[in-house]
Amino acid sequence: MGHRLSKIYTRTGDSGTTGLGDGSRVSKDDLRIEALGDVDELNSSIGVLRSQIAVSTIEDKATWDKSLSLIQHWLFDLGGEVCIPNxxxxxPVxxxxxxxxxxxxNEDLPMLKDFILPSGSLACSYAHQARAVCRRAERRLMSVHSRDQNIQAPSLQLLNRLxxxxxxxxxxxxRAEGGSEILWQKNINETI
Structure with missing residues (x-):
């Protein structure tokens, strides 16, 4: 590893710019920094989901934890790619x-015939919230790619698949916590 953070504040960003991994400086509202922030927020959301599963009644916590750990590492890698152009x-793995x-x-889930509301157990709800953050990060990353054309295909695919x-x-x-999806009701106003 190249540099260790021995001093957390540097004052170099006080003027509204921040450094990229290649040494260049960009505005803190640059699309690349926005994308990096969204990926970081997504990683934090995955961390919240991971901590909720750890205290839940879900069986096979080790499998869930392995997947979420891998995802967090891949998101950190993605942040590195966003921070260091090209x-x-x-x-692809x-x-x-x-x-x-x-x-x-998906093998054990019933076929989905209706839309579901992003609600349910805490773990389920945190997964839905992370999914929404993931979609935003994906849109932002696509904006960076549209402008700079230097985001690699596996990075774009990662957020889509995630x-x-x-x-x-x-x-x-x-389902693991004993519940079922809360379905969207097309004519909800008729029930009032």
């Missing part, structure tokens, strides 16, 4: 893993 850290896990989790994984995970977590 740098590759995210590997991450996308393959998520696809395999989506298939595995949002799918979080959706299926929310359903699986809700």
């Amino acid at each position: 740098f590759n850290l995210v590997q 991450a996308i393959e893993y998520l696809e395999n896990e989506i298939d595995r989790l 949002s799918d994984w979080l959706f299926v995970a929310s359903r699986a977590l809700q």
